[in-house]
Amino acid sequence: MADVIRAEGLVKSYGDLRALDGLDLAVPEGAILGLLGPNGAGKTTAVRILTTLLEPDSGSAFVAGVDVRKDPAKVRALIGLSGQYAAVDEYLTGYENLDMIGRLYGLGGARSKARARELLERFRLADAGDRPAKTYSGGMRRRLDLAGALVAAPPVLFLDEPTTGLDPRSRTDMWEVIVELVQGGSTLLLTTQYLEEADRLADNIVVIDHGRSIAEGTADELKAQVGGERVEVVVGDTADVPTAREILGQLADGGGCEVEQHTRRLTAPVRGGAAVLMEALRRLDAAEIVVQDVALRRPTLDDVFLILTGHRTMDEAPPTEPNKDPEGELVEAAK
Amino acid sequence: MTAQAVEAPRTDVRAPGLVKALADGAVVAKRNLIKIKRVPDLLVFSTIQPIIFILLFAYVFGSAIHPKGISYREFLIPGIFTQTVIFGATITGAGLAEDMQKGIIDRFRSLPMSSSAVLVGRTTSDVLNNILVIAIMSGTGLIVGWRVRSSVGEAIGGFLLLLAFAYAFSWIMAVVGLMVPSPEVVNNAAFMIIFPLTFIANTFVPSNNLPTVLKAFADWNPISSLTQASRQLFGNTGTAPLPDGPWSLHHPVIYTLIWIVGLLGVFIPLAVRQYKRAASR
Numbered sequence: 126m127a128d129v130i131r132a133e134g135l136v137k138s139y140g141d142l143r144a145l146d147g148l149d150l151a152v153p154e155g156a157i158l159g160l161l162g163p164n165g166a167g168k169t170t171a172v173r174i175l176t177t178l179l180e181p182d183s184g185s186a187f188v189a190g191v192d193v194r195k196d197p198a199k200v201r202a203l204i205g206l207s208g209q210y211a212a213v214d215e216y217l218t219g220y221e222n223l224d225m226i227g228r229l230y231g232l233g234g235a236r237s238k239a240r241a242r243e244l245l246e247r248f249r250l251a252d253a254g255d256r257p258a259k260t261y262s263g264g265m266r267r268r269l270d271l272a273g274a275l276v277a278a279p280p281v282l283f284l285d286e287p288t289t290g291l292d293p294r295s296r297t298d299m300w301e302v303i304v305e306l307v308q309g310g311s312t313l314l315l316t317t318q319y320l321e322e323a324d325r326l327a328d329n330i331v332v333i334d335h336g337r338s339i340a341e342g343t344a345d346e347l348k349a350q351v352g353g354e355r356v357e358v359v360v361g362d363t364a365d366v367p368t369a370r371e372i373l374g375q376l377a378d379g380g381g382c383e384v385e386q387h388t389r390r391l392t393a394p395v396r397g398g399a400a401v402l403m404e405a406l407r408r409l410d411a412a413e414i415v416v417q418d419v420a421l422r423r424p425t426l427d428d429v430f431l432i433l434t435g436h437r438t439m440d441e442a443p444p445t446e447p448n449k450d451p452e453g454e455l456v457e458a459a460k
Numbered sequence: 461m462t463a464q465a466v467e468a469p470r471t472d473v474r475a476p477g478l479v480k481a482l483a484d485g486a487v488v489a490k491r492n493l494i495k496i497k498r499v500p501d502l503l504v505f506s507t508i509q510p511i512i513f514i515l516l517f518a519y520v521f522g523s524a525i526h527p528k529g530i531s532y533r534e535f536l537i538p539g540i541f542t543q544t545v546i547f548g549a550t551i552t553g554a555g556l557a558e559d560m561q562k563g564i565i566d567r568f569r570s571l572p573m574s575s576s577a578v579l580v581g582r583t584t585s586d587v588l589n590n591i592l593v594i595a596i597m598s599g600t601g602l603i604v605g606w607r608v609r610s611s612v613g614e615a616i617g618g619f620l621l622l623l624a625f626a627y628a629f630s631w632i633m634a635v636v637g638l639m640v641p642s643p644e645v646v647n648n649a650a651f652m653i654i655f656p657l658t659f660i661a662n663t664f665v666p667s668n669n670l671p672t673v674l675k676a677f678a679d680w681n682p683i684s685s686l687t688q689a690s691r692q693l694f695g696n697t698g699t700a701p702l703p704d705g706p707w708s709l710h711h712p713v714i715y716t717l718i719w720i721v722g723l724l725g726v727f728i729p730l731a732v733r734q735y736k737r738a739a740s741r
C-alpha cells in the first residue's frame with residue numbers, strides 16, 4: 126500500500142455538530158487529491174486533522190506511513206501546510222517570515238536565507254520582500270503563506286483553498302507551481318471551491334458534504350455523473366415555452382428538458398457540443414421562437430453540488446427523467 | 461505502512477532535542493524582538509507608564525508619606541520596579557493571544573519545532589524587554605533621587621531577582637493568553653490580577669498599618685517579599701526597622717525564590733499543555 130496520505134473513518138464533532146462523519150481518504154504517492162465541498166462540508170477540519178493541528182474523535186490518519194495521532198512530530202517534518210487563512214506574521218517582512226520558517230524546519234541559516242529569496246522570486250514577491258507583511262494585499266499574503274508551505278520542499282503538501290482570493294494571473298502561477306511540485310515527486314491534497322481548479326490539477330476528486338464523502342473519481346468521471354454538457358436556452362415569450370421544451374426534448378441525450386418557468390429558461394443535457402447547439406437554434410428559428418439567450422454549458426461545480434448533494438433549488442421543475450433519486454444513484458456509482 | 465514511499469525528510473527533527481528546542485526558542489524570540497522594533501509604540505507605552513508612576517508617586521504621595529528611616533523616593537522605586545516588571549509579563553499573554561487570534565500559532569504547530577519553543581521564545585524576549593524597561597526606570601529613579609546603597613554584587617542580585625520573578629510570572633500570563641480569545645482580554649484580566657496584587661502589598665506604602673485581613677495577605681504576598689528583597693539588595697531600607705511581618709518578610713530573598721520555583725513548576729507544564737490543546741478551538 127503506497128498511499129502517502131490515508132485517512133480512515135475520521136470523525137470529529139463540535140458539540141452536536143458532526144463536522145466529519147466517517148471520512149476516508151487515500152492519496153497515492155505523487156498524486157494530487159482535490160477535496161471539493163460546499164461551505165461547512167468539513168474540508169478544513171479534515172486538513173487540520175491530517176496536519177496534526179486537531180485530534181479526531183475517532184478514526185486514523187497516516188502521512189507517509191506515520192500515524193498522525195501517535196507521532197505528530199514526525200509527521201510535521203514531512204509536511205507543508207498552507208491553511209485556509211494566511212498565517213503570516215504581519216510585523217515581519219516577507220523575507221523574514223520565510224527565513225523564520227526555514228530555520229524552524231531546521232534548514233539552518235544559510236539555506237533558509239537562500240530559500241527565502243528563491244521563493245519570494247518564485248511567487249512574485251521579490252519587490253515587496255523587505256516590507257513588513259502588514260503592508261501586503263490579501264493576495265500577496267496568500268502567496269507568502271503558500272511560499273511558507275514550500276520552504277522545506279516537503280514531500281507531502283496540504284493546501285486549503287490555495288487560490289481563493291488570488292487574481293487570475295496569480296492563480297495560474299500557483300497552478301504552475303503545484304504542477305512542478307508534483308512533477309518533483311510531492312504528494313498533494315488540496316481543497317477548493319472551484320471545479321475548474323480541481324479539473325486542471327487533481328488526479329482524483331473527493332466530493333464531501335456533511336463530513337462524509339459523497340462521490341469520488343476523476344474530474345471526467347464526476348462530470349459524467351452529473352450529466353455532461355447541457356444546452357441552455359432562454360426564450361423571449363412564455364407562450365413559446367412548451368414548444369421549445371418539445372424541441373429541446375427531442376435533442377436531449379437521455380433525461381428530458383428542464384424548465385424554469387419564471388425565467389423562461391430551458392436546460393437539456395446533450396451530447397455533441399456545438400453541432401447540437403446549432404441544430405437546436407435552427408429548429409427554434411424554424412418554429413419562429415424568439416431566443417433571448419443561449420449557451421452550451423459544461424457542468425460547473427454548482428451542478429455537481431446540486432446534483433450530488435441533492436440540494437435542489439426550489440423553483441426547479443420536477444425531474445422529468447425516470448432517474449429517481451439522483452443522490453442515491455450517484456453515491457452508488459461512486460463506490 | 462510504507463514510510464519508504466517518500467524520500468527521507470531533509471530536516472532532522474530528532475536531532476539533539478534540547479539544542480533544537482533552544483535554537484527554535486531563539487528564532488521565536490528574535491521574531492518577537494523584531495516586532496518591538498517595528499512597533500516601537502509598544503515599548504514607548506510600556507516605559508512611559510512606569511515613568512509616570514515614578515513621577516506621580518514621588519511628587520504626590522512623596523509629600524504625604526514619610527516611611528520611618530528612609531526617604532519615600534528610595535522606598536518607592538523598588539516597589540515601582542516590582543509592579544512594572546510584573547506588568548511586563550502581560551506582554552507574554554497578549555502576544556500569545558494575538559498569535560492565536562491571527563492563526564500564526566497554527567503555522568508554528570504544523571512545523572517540526574519543539575512544542576515549548578513558542579513559549580520559551582515568548583517569555584525570553586519578554587525578559588529582554590523587561591531589562592530595557594528596568595534600565596530606563598533606573599535612570600528615571602536616579603534623576604528623582606533614588607540611590608543604590610549596597611554593593612555592586614547585591615544590586616545585580618536585586619535586578620536578577622526582579623527579572624526572575626517577572627519571568628516566572630510571565631508563564632502565568634502565558635496560560636491566560638492561551639485561554640482567552642483576544643489580546644484585549646489579557647490586558648483587562650492582567651489589570652484585575654495585577655492591581656490588587658501590587659497594591660495589597662508593601663509596594664507603595666508600608667504595609668504595617670493595613671487592616672488585619674489585608675495585612676495577612678500583604679505579608680505573604682510574594683510581591684511584598686520581592687519588593688522587600690529589592691529594597692534590601694539595593695540598600696534602600698535606610699535605618700528603617702525590619703517590617704513587623706512573618707518569616708516571609710524577614711527572609712524575602714529565599715521566600716521569593718521559593719515562589720519563583722513554585723510558579724515555574726506549576727505554570728510551565730500548564731502553559732505547554734494549554735499550548736498543545738489551544739489551537740484546536
Ligand SMILES: Nc1ncnc2c1ncn2[C@@H]1O[C@H](COP(=O)(O)OP(=O)(O)OP(=O)(O)O)[C@@H](O)[C@H]1O
Binds near residue numbers: 167169209741
Ligand atoms: N472550532 C469549531 N467550533 C465549532 N464548530 C466548528 C469549528 N470548526 C469547524 N466547525 C464546524 O464544522 C463544520 C465543518 O467546518 P470546516 O471548516 O471543516 O468546513 P469547510 O469545508 O472547510 O468549509 P469552508 O468551505 O467554508 O471553508 C462547519 O459546520 C463548522 O461550523
Ligand SMILES: [Mg+2]
Binds near residue numbers: 285
Ligand atoms: Mg475551510
